[in-house]
Amino acid sequence: MSDPLNTQDKLNQAPLPEFKHSATEAGISTPSQADKTATMGPEFDYAGDDSSAPPRHIYKVSSAEPPDWSSYNLTPLEEDGVPPDEEASAWRTAWAVLREVGETIILTLIIFFVIQAFIRNFRVVGTSMVNNLHDGQYLIIDKVSYSTFLVNTLGVGGPQRGDVIVFVPPNRPEDDYVKRIIGLPGETVEIINGQVFINGELLAEPFQPNPGSYTTPPRIVPEGQIFVLGDNRNNSNDSHTWGPLPIENIVGRAWISYWPPTYWGTIPRDAPSSDATLQHLLEDFIPSANAESE
Numbered sequence: 001m002s003d004p005l006n007t008q009d010k011l012n013q014a015p016l017p018e019f020k021h022s023a024t025e026a027g028i029s030t031p032s033q034a035d036k037t038a039t040m041g042p043e044f045d046y047a048g049d050d051s052s053a054p055p056r057h058i059y060k061v062s063s064a065e066p067p068d069w070s071s072y073n074l075t076p077l078e079e080d081g082v083p084p085d086e087e088a089s090a091w092r093t094a095w096a097v098l099r100e101v102g103e104t105i106i107l108t109l110i111i112f113f114v115i116q117a118f119i120r121n122f123r124v125v126g127t128s129m130v131n132n133l134h135d136g137q138y139l140i141i142d143k144v145s146y147s148t149f150l151v152n153t154l155g156v157g158g159p160q161r162g163d164v165i166v167f168v169p170p171n172r173p174e175d176d177y178v179k180r181i182i183g184l185p186g187e188t189v190e191i192i193n194g195q196v197f198i199n200g201e202l203l204a205e206p207f208q209p210n211p212g213s214y215t216t217p218p219r220i221v222p223e224g225q226i227f228v229l230g231d232n233r234n235n236s237n238d239s240h241t242w243g244p245l246p247i248e249n250i251v252g253r254a255w256i257s258y259w260p261p262t263y264w265g266t267i268p269r270d271a272p273s274s275d276a277t278l279q280h281l282l283e284d285f286i287p288s289a290n291a292e293s294e
Helices: 004-013 033-040 084-118 148-154 278-285 289-293
Strands: 119-123 138-142 164-167 177-183 188-192 195-198 216-220 225-229 250-259
Touching (some): 084 119
Antiparallel strands (some): 119 138, 164 177, 164 250, 177 225
Protein backbone atom coordinates (compact mmCIF):
# COMPACT_ATOMS: atom_id res chain seq x y z
CA MET A 1 0.00 0.00 0.00
CA SER A 2 1.43 3.38 -1.11
CA ASP A 3 1.85 6.33 1.16
CA PRO A 4 -0.63 9.14 0.39
CA LEU A 5 1.81 11.78 1.51
CA ASN A 6 4.43 10.64 -0.95
CA THR A 7 1.86 10.77 -3.83
CA GLN A 8 0.96 14.41 -3.07
CA ASP A 9 4.60 15.35 -3.01
CA LYS A 10 5.06 13.82 -6.44
CA LEU A 11 2.18 15.82 -7.89
CA ASN A 12 3.58 19.05 -6.53
CA GLN A 13 6.97 18.28 -8.06
CA ALA A 14 5.51 17.61 -11.62
CA PRO A 15 6.24 20.36 -14.18
CA LEU A 16 3.21 22.66 -15.14
CA PRO A 17 2.17 23.05 -18.84
CA GLU A 18 3.32 26.22 -20.62
CA PHE A 19 0.48 28.66 -21.44
CA LYS A 20 0.71 31.02 -24.39
CA HIS A 21 0.01 34.67 -23.53
CA SER A 22 -0.89 35.86 -27.04
CA ALA A 23 -2.94 34.60 -29.96
CA THR A 24 0.18 34.42 -32.08
CA GLU A 25 2.05 32.28 -29.57
CA ALA A 26 -1.09 30.08 -29.26
CA GLY A 27 -1.22 29.55 -33.03
CA ILE A 28 -4.52 31.51 -33.49
CA SER A 29 -4.80 33.92 -36.37
CA THR A 30 -5.53 37.51 -35.41
CA PRO A 31 -8.53 39.15 -37.27
CA SER A 32 -7.83 42.21 -39.30
CA GLN A 33 -9.28 45.67 -38.59
CA ALA A 34 -11.69 45.25 -41.58
CA ASP A 35 -12.98 41.95 -40.12
CA LYS A 36 -13.56 43.56 -36.77
CA THR A 37 -15.47 46.44 -38.34
CA ALA A 38 -17.60 44.08 -40.46
CA THR A 39 -18.37 41.91 -37.42
CA MET A 40 -18.98 44.57 -34.76
CA GLY A 41 -20.27 47.34 -36.99
CA PRO A 42 -18.87 50.81 -37.68
CA GLU A 43 -19.84 52.08 -34.26
CA PHE A 44 -17.03 50.14 -32.59
CA ASP A 45 -13.28 50.50 -32.81
CA TYR A 46 -10.36 48.58 -31.44
CA ALA A 47 -7.18 49.83 -29.86
CA GLY A 48 -4.75 48.86 -32.57
CA ASP A 49 -4.13 45.17 -33.12
CA ASP A 50 -4.34 44.30 -29.50
CA SER A 51 -7.13 41.73 -29.39
CA SER A 52 -7.19 41.80 -25.61
CA ALA A 53 -8.34 45.45 -25.54
CA PRO A 54 -12.14 45.88 -25.37
CA PRO A 55 -13.86 47.61 -28.30
CA ARG A 56 -14.54 51.28 -27.87
CA HIS A 57 -18.03 52.72 -28.77
CA ILE A 58 -17.93 55.56 -31.22
CA TYR A 59 -20.52 58.34 -30.69
CA LYS A 60 -21.40 60.06 -33.92
CA VAL A 61 -22.92 63.58 -34.10
CA SER A 62 -25.18 64.45 -37.05
CA SER A 63 -24.14 67.42 -39.10
CA ALA A 64 -27.83 68.55 -39.45
CA GLU A 65 -29.22 71.15 -37.04
CA PRO A 66 -31.70 69.81 -34.42
CA PRO A 67 -35.43 70.54 -35.09
CA ASP A 68 -37.09 73.55 -33.49
CA TRP A 69 -39.69 72.25 -31.01
CA SER A 70 -40.62 75.68 -29.57
CA SER A 71 -43.77 76.03 -31.77
CA TYR A 72 -45.07 72.52 -31.09
CA ASN A 73 -47.92 72.39 -28.59
CA LEU A 74 -49.74 69.34 -27.34
CA THR A 75 -53.53 69.62 -27.14
CA PRO A 76 -54.50 69.38 -23.48
CA LEU A 77 -56.98 66.67 -22.61
CA GLU A 78 -60.33 67.75 -21.21
CA GLU A 79 -61.24 66.54 -17.79
CA ASP A 80 -64.43 64.83 -19.05
CA GLY A 81 -62.61 63.28 -21.99
CA VAL A 82 -64.88 64.96 -24.68
CA PRO A 83 -62.91 66.70 -27.42
CA PRO A 84 -63.89 70.37 -27.83
CA ASP A 85 -64.68 69.89 -31.52
CA GLU A 86 -67.28 67.20 -30.77
CA GLU A 87 -68.86 69.34 -28.03
CA ALA A 88 -69.11 72.34 -30.37
CA SER A 89 -70.62 70.13 -33.06
CA ALA A 90 -73.29 68.88 -30.64
CA TRP A 91 -74.24 72.46 -29.73
CA ARG A 92 -74.45 73.42 -33.41
CA THR A 93 -76.75 70.47 -34.11
CA ALA A 94 -78.99 71.32 -31.16
CA TRP A 95 -79.16 74.96 -32.21
CA ALA A 96 -80.01 73.98 -35.80
CA VAL A 97 -82.88 71.78 -34.57
CA LEU A 98 -84.22 74.54 -32.29
CA ARG A 99 -83.99 77.10 -35.07
CA GLU A 100 -85.83 74.78 -37.45
CA VAL A 101 -88.64 74.20 -34.94
CA GLY A 102 -88.85 77.94 -34.17
CA GLU A 103 -89.03 78.87 -37.85
CA THR A 104 -91.77 76.28 -38.41
CA ILE A 105 -93.82 77.62 -35.49
CA ILE A 106 -93.43 81.23 -36.61
CA LEU A 107 -94.36 80.36 -40.21
CA THR A 108 -97.41 78.42 -38.98
CA LEU A 109 -98.57 81.37 -36.89
CA ILE A 110 -98.09 83.77 -39.79
CA ILE A 111 -100.10 81.54 -42.11
CA PHE A 112 -102.79 81.13 -39.44
CA PHE A 113 -103.22 84.87 -38.86
CA VAL A 114 -103.13 85.63 -42.60
CA ILE A 115 -105.82 83.02 -43.20
CA GLN A 116 -107.88 84.34 -40.30
CA ALA A 117 -107.70 87.82 -41.80
CA PHE A 118 -109.42 86.62 -44.98
CA ILE A 119 -111.48 83.57 -44.07
CA ARG A 120 -112.82 81.72 -41.04
CA ASN A 121 -114.82 78.60 -40.40
CA PHE A 122 -118.37 78.45 -39.06
CA ARG A 123 -120.59 75.68 -37.74
CA VAL A 124 -124.30 75.84 -38.53
CA VAL A 125 -126.43 75.48 -35.40
CA GLY A 126 -130.17 74.91 -35.69
CA THR A 127 -132.60 74.45 -38.57
CA SER A 128 -133.30 78.03 -39.67
CA MET A 129 -131.63 77.45 -43.08
CA VAL A 130 -133.10 74.05 -43.96
CA ASN A 131 -133.18 72.75 -46.71
CA ASN A 132 -130.06 74.53 -47.95
CA LEU A 133 -127.93 74.38 -44.78
CA HIS A 134 -128.19 71.82 -42.02
CA ASP A 135 -127.43 71.59 -38.32
CA GLY A 136 -123.78 70.64 -37.74
CA GLN A 137 -122.67 71.60 -41.24
CA TYR A 138 -119.29 73.38 -41.45
CA LEU A 139 -118.71 76.36 -43.72
CA ILE A 140 -115.78 78.51 -44.82
CA ILE A 141 -116.62 82.20 -44.53
CA ASP A 142 -115.21 84.78 -46.96
CA LYS A 143 -114.37 87.91 -44.95
CA VAL A 144 -112.97 89.94 -47.87
CA SER A 145 -116.00 90.40 -50.12
CA TYR A 146 -117.67 92.87 -47.76
CA SER A 147 -114.58 94.78 -46.63
CA THR A 148 -114.95 98.56 -46.60
CA PHE A 149 -111.77 98.92 -48.68
CA LEU A 150 -113.21 96.93 -51.59
CA VAL A 151 -116.66 98.49 -51.31
CA ASN A 152 -115.78 102.15 -50.68
CA THR A 153 -112.41 102.46 -52.41
CA LEU A 154 -112.54 100.04 -55.33
CA GLY A 155 -116.31 99.95 -55.72
CA VAL A 156 -116.50 96.16 -55.86
CA GLY A 157 -118.03 93.57 -53.59
CA GLY A 158 -120.56 94.41 -50.96
CA PRO A 159 -123.81 92.65 -50.02
CA GLN A 160 -125.75 91.05 -52.86
CA ARG A 161 -129.30 89.76 -52.81
CA GLY A 162 -129.33 86.01 -52.25
CA ASP A 163 -125.94 85.90 -50.43
CA VAL A 164 -125.80 83.63 -47.39
CA ILE A 165 -124.00 85.54 -44.66
CA VAL A 166 -122.75 85.06 -41.10
CA PHE A 167 -123.33 88.04 -38.82
CA VAL A 168 -123.70 89.21 -35.26
CA PRO A 169 -127.44 89.77 -34.55
CA PRO A 170 -128.27 93.11 -32.92
CA ASN A 171 -130.38 91.43 -30.23
CA ARG A 172 -127.81 88.64 -29.48
CA PRO A 173 -124.33 90.16 -29.78
CA GLU A 174 -122.70 87.12 -28.16
CA ASP A 175 -123.87 84.82 -31.00
CA ASP A 176 -123.27 84.38 -34.72
CA TYR A 177 -126.23 83.78 -37.05
CA VAL A 178 -126.39 82.57 -40.62
CA LYS A 179 -129.18 83.94 -42.88
CA ARG A 180 -129.80 85.03 -46.48
CA ILE A 181 -129.86 88.62 -47.74
CA ILE A 182 -133.33 89.52 -49.10
CA GLY A 183 -133.56 93.34 -49.06
CA LEU A 184 -130.87 95.91 -49.87
CA PRO A 185 -130.48 99.51 -48.61
CA GLY A 186 -133.26 101.81 -49.80
CA GLU A 187 -135.63 99.00 -50.79
CA THR A 188 -139.10 98.40 -49.38
CA VAL A 189 -139.66 94.86 -48.10
CA GLU A 190 -143.12 93.44 -47.49
CA ILE A 191 -144.16 89.85 -46.65
CA ILE A 192 -147.71 88.68 -47.32
CA ASN A 193 -148.65 85.15 -46.27
CA GLY A 194 -145.05 84.08 -46.61
CA GLN A 195 -144.49 85.66 -50.03
CA VAL A 196 -141.80 88.33 -50.20
CA PHE A 197 -142.32 91.57 -52.15
CA ILE A 198 -139.53 94.02 -52.97
CA ASN A 199 -140.73 97.51 -53.88
CA GLY A 200 -144.15 96.00 -54.49
CA GLU A 201 -142.99 93.19 -56.77
CA LEU A 202 -142.96 89.49 -55.91
CA LEU A 203 -139.41 88.30 -55.31
CA ALA A 204 -138.21 85.31 -57.30
CA GLU A 205 -136.34 82.96 -54.98
CA PRO A 206 -134.44 80.34 -57.04
CA PHE A 207 -132.73 79.01 -53.89
CA GLN A 208 -136.10 77.38 -53.00
CA PRO A 209 -136.72 78.27 -49.33
CA ASN A 210 -139.33 76.65 -47.15
CA PRO A 211 -142.07 79.35 -47.40
CA GLY A 212 -143.47 80.95 -44.31
CA SER A 213 -147.04 81.75 -43.35
CA TYR A 214 -146.64 85.13 -41.65
CA THR A 215 -147.28 88.66 -42.86
CA THR A 216 -145.28 91.82 -42.12
CA PRO A 217 -146.05 95.43 -43.06
CA PRO A 218 -143.89 97.24 -45.63
CA ARG A 219 -140.46 98.32 -44.28
CA ILE A 220 -137.93 100.61 -45.89
CA VAL A 221 -134.40 99.30 -45.40
CA PRO A 222 -132.20 102.21 -44.17
CA GLU A 223 -128.87 103.05 -45.78
CA GLY A 224 -126.06 100.96 -44.37
CA GLN A 225 -128.45 98.13 -43.46
CA ILE A 226 -129.91 95.00 -45.07
CA PHE A 227 -132.95 92.76 -44.61
CA VAL A 228 -132.19 89.07 -43.89
CA LEU A 229 -134.39 85.99 -43.67
CA GLY A 230 -133.76 82.33 -42.94
CA ASP A 231 -134.58 79.78 -45.65
CA ASN A 232 -136.79 77.90 -43.20
CA ARG A 233 -139.09 80.89 -42.86
CA ASN A 234 -141.40 79.77 -40.05
CA ASN A 235 -138.49 78.62 -37.87
CA SER A 236 -136.03 81.51 -38.17
CA ASN A 237 -135.16 84.40 -35.89
CA ASP A 238 -134.40 87.11 -38.48
CA SER A 239 -135.30 90.58 -39.77
CA HIS A 240 -139.05 89.87 -39.86
CA THR A 241 -138.93 89.88 -36.02
CA TRP A 242 -136.15 92.30 -35.05
CA GLY A 243 -135.78 94.50 -38.14
CA PRO A 244 -132.96 95.34 -40.60
CA LEU A 245 -129.34 94.37 -39.92
CA PRO A 246 -126.46 96.90 -39.95
CA ILE A 247 -123.94 95.97 -42.63
CA GLU A 248 -121.13 96.50 -40.13
CA ASN A 249 -122.43 93.47 -38.20
CA ILE A 250 -121.63 91.14 -41.09
CA VAL A 251 -118.76 88.74 -40.41
CA GLY A 252 -118.54 87.35 -43.93
CA ARG A 253 -120.18 85.53 -46.79
CA ALA A 254 -120.74 81.78 -46.63
CA TRP A 255 -118.51 80.54 -49.40
CA ILE A 256 -117.82 76.78 -49.19
CA SER A 257 -119.32 73.85 -47.32
CA TYR A 258 -116.55 71.43 -46.32
CA TRP A 259 -118.19 69.06 -43.83
CA PRO A 260 -119.81 66.54 -43.93
CA PRO A 261 -118.49 65.26 -47.26
CA THR A 262 -121.98 64.84 -48.72
CA TYR A 263 -122.31 68.66 -48.60
CA TRP A 264 -118.96 69.48 -50.20
CA GLY A 265 -119.48 72.41 -52.53
CA THR A 266 -120.10 76.13 -52.81
CA ILE A 267 -123.00 78.14 -51.38
CA PRO A 268 -124.75 79.78 -54.36
CA ARG A 269 -127.00 82.82 -54.16
CA ASP A 270 -129.28 81.86 -57.05
CA ALA A 271 -129.73 78.09 -56.68
CA PRO A 272 -130.32 75.48 -53.98
CA SER A 273 -127.13 74.47 -52.18
CA SER A 274 -127.68 70.87 -53.18
CA ASP A 275 -127.18 71.84 -56.85
CA ALA A 276 -123.66 73.16 -56.10
CA THR A 277 -122.34 70.13 -54.21
CA LEU A 278 -119.57 67.96 -55.60
CA GLN A 279 -121.85 64.96 -55.41
CA HIS A 280 -124.43 66.67 -57.66
CA LEU A 281 -121.77 67.65 -60.19
CA LEU A 282 -120.44 64.09 -60.31
CA GLU A 283 -123.94 62.76 -60.84
CA ASP A 284 -124.33 65.11 -63.80
CA PHE A 285 -121.08 63.99 -65.41
CA ILE A 286 -121.19 60.32 -64.35
CA PRO A 287 -124.66 58.85 -64.90
CA SER A 288 -125.76 56.18 -62.46
CA ALA A 289 -125.87 52.51 -63.38
CA ASN A 290 -129.67 52.55 -63.39
CA ALA A 291 -129.73 55.41 -65.87
CA GLU A 292 -127.31 53.55 -68.14
CA SER A 293 -129.41 50.40 -68.04
CA GLU A 294 -132.47 52.37 -69.06
